[in-house]
Amino acid sequence: MAAAGTGVSGNGTSRLTIETNGLSKRFGHQLAVDGIDLAVPQGSVFGFLGPNGSGKTTTIRMLLGLAAASAGTVNVLGLEMPQRLDEVLPRVGALVEGPAFYPFLSGAANLHRLDAASRHAAPATRKARVKSALERVGLAHAAGKRVHAYSLGMKQRLGIANALLSPRELLVLDEPTNGLDPQGTREVRSLVRSLAADGATVFVSSHLLAEVEQICTHAAIMSVGRLVAQGTLSELRQAGQARIRLLTPDAGTAFDVLVQLGMTPVAGTPAPAGDVVTAVAAGPKEAAAPEEIVARLVEAGVRVRGFSVERESLEDRFVALTGEGFDVAQ
Ligand SMILES: Nc1ncnc2c1ncn2[C@@H]1O[C@H](COP(=O)(O)OP(=O)(O)O)[C@@H](O)[C@H]1O
Numbered sequence: 001m002a003a004a005g006t007g008v009s010g011n012g013t014s015r016l017t018i019e020t021n022g023l024s025k026r027f028g029h030q031l032a033v034d035g036i037d038l039a040v041p042q043g044s045v046f047g048f049l050g051p052n053g054s055g056k057t058t059t060i061r062m063l064l065g066l067a068a069a070s071a072g073t074v075n076v077l078g079l080e081m082p083q084r085l086d087e088v089l090p091r092v093g094a095l096v097e098g099p100a101f102y103p104f105l106s107g108a109a110n111l112h113r114l115d116a117a118s119r120h121a122a123p124a125t126r127k128a129r130v131k132s133a134l135e136r137v138g139l140a141h142a143a144g145k146r147v148h149a150y151s152l153g154m155k156q157r158l159g160i161a162n163a164l165l166s167p168r169e170l171l172v173l174d175e176p177t178n179g180l181d182p183q184g185t186r187e188v189r190s191l192v193r194s195l196a197a198d199g200a201t202v203f204v205s206s207h208l209l210a211e212v213e214q215i216c217t218h219a220a221i222m223s224v225g226r227l228v229a230q231g232t233l234s235e236l237r238q239a240g241q242a243r244i245r246l247l248t249p250d251a252g253t254a255f256d257v258l259v260q261l262g263m264t265p266v267a268g269t270p271a272p273a274g275d276v277v278t279a280v281a282a283g284p285k286e287a288a289a290p291e292e293i294v295a296r297l298v299e300a301g302v303r304v305r306g307f308s309v310e311r312e313s314l315e316d317r318f319v320a321l322t323g324e325g326f327d328v329a330q
C-alpha cells in the first residue's frame, strides 16, 4: 500500500509508481471504468492492454487528474491524486490524445512554445532541453522543418519529445502507435523501449497484443471497464492452461487416468490409429508434467500412439479474458 503524502511507498521492496484502488468512472448509466486496482511497479514498462472502448483512455485521464474519478483512489509516485497534482505533474510526462502542434512552425519552435506554456519549466535551460528531447526521439535532423511536413510517425515522436522536455520519473503514453504506418510504428516502439532504459517507468496503453509483447515487461488487461488480469508478461503466460492431445485405442482407460490427474478430458474423436482424446488441466498450476502423464497412462495399460502438449498462448488467453479477438498485425 503506498503511503500517501510521503513520496515513499510502503515496505520499499516493491515500490509502485502507480497504484489505484477501486478506481471507477461513470458516464451516465455506463460504468466505463469499474473498480480497477492497478499496480504498476517502479521501473516497469507497463502495457495497458484492452480492446477499443474498454476504458483505457478514461483510466489514464483519471491517473493524470484530467478527469475526476467517480469512486476509488489514485496514487502516482506515492502521492494521492488529484490532491497532489501540482507535485506530481512536473515529474510525469504524458502523451494523451497528442498535443496540438502549429503546422507552420518547426518541430523545435513547437516544443519551445509548449515548454514556455508549462509553469514548471525553467526558461534558462529551454533551448538545451528542446535540443536534447529532439535528439532523444531521433528528430534532431528535422528540428527546423515545419511540422506540416512531418510524417505521422514524426509527429508522434514530437509528441513524445514534448513529454521528455524535463526529466521524468513516469511517462504515460496513450496508444502512441495509433494511426502510424509500419515504419512509424517501429520507430515509436523502439523509442518507448529505450525510454525505460533511462530508468523511467513507462505506462503505455495499446489495443495490440503483439505490441505489448514486444515492448513491455508487465501488462494489465482491460475488458469492458474491468481489469481482468495483470502481472509480468511471464506470469500472464504461465497462467495459461496446458492442453494435451492423446492418440490411443484405449480412450476409456485414458479418460479415467486423466481424471485422476485432475484434468478434464474431452471425449475422443475416432482416428485411424485410435481415438484422439484432449484434456485440459483443472487449473493453470495443476498441470502434471507431460512425462508424468505419459508414465501414468502407460502404467494403466493405455497404448499411447501420439501425445502432445500445447500451452495456451497469450493470445488465446486474452481472447478468453476479453471475449474479443485482438488485432495481431505487426
Ligand atoms: N466523455 C465521455 N462521455 C461519455 N462516455 C465516454 C466518455 N469518454 C469515454 N466514454 C465511454 O467510455 C468507454 C471507454 O472509453 P475509453 O476510455 O475511451 O476506451 P479506450 O481508450 O479503451 O478505447 C467507451 O464506451 C466510451 O464511449
Ligand SMILES: [Mg+2]
Pocket (backbone or CB within 6 Å): 056, 057, 058, 174, 175
Ligand atoms: Mg483510448
